[in-house]
Amino acid sequence: MLNSYIRATKLRCWLSRPDCPPVIRECKVLFDRIVHAPISATATAVPEDLYALIKRRTAVLRARLRFDGVIYSRASTHVGNSQVFFYPRGDWLSSPIPGSIRHIYASPAGELVLAVQRYIPLGRDDHTIDPFAMYPGFPAKLYSSSLSCHLESIKVAWVVGHFARWKVSSDQAVILSLCRVSYIPFVSAVI
Structure with missing residues (x-):
């Protein structure tokens, strides 16, 4: 890549x-x-899982979306571009959480919205120690490799960035933030 x-x-x-x-x-x-x-905007039938969220039988569905120069895709189109960190309910004071984009749809007002499934955090009953917790400068964390059963709507502006996921066992995955923290220009030396 x-x-x-x-x-x-x-x-x-x-x-x-x-x-x-x-x-x-x-x-x-x-x-x-x-x-x-421009992509034509025709309403299509909504899948059952999305209908449970938006309560509409038809909507404009998209496979991908470009926002502020970043491409987001639903998981069935491109898994890597579907993995996003976002602020739940747009609460900028909370920590961003990882999720996978299942659908991209247009609201009745025409705004494009993401239907996301959260990654489930490891439970306290797992007795699993997150080896990355002792490195606060390294943006990785151990999560369950399972996704939540229900979808939630998030605005694209609530997305912080993408993440990389590495499945380390059948029930655990390491999630590494790929969020842009700062811009450091690349300067090539001419000799």
């Missing part, structure tokens, strides 16, 4: 250079038009 990202970044840099051939630039213009073309 990292190699693909690096190659795409190099290609974007090359396409932005003034010495890029005009034919290639024209292909970039056409590609950008296709990628950023």
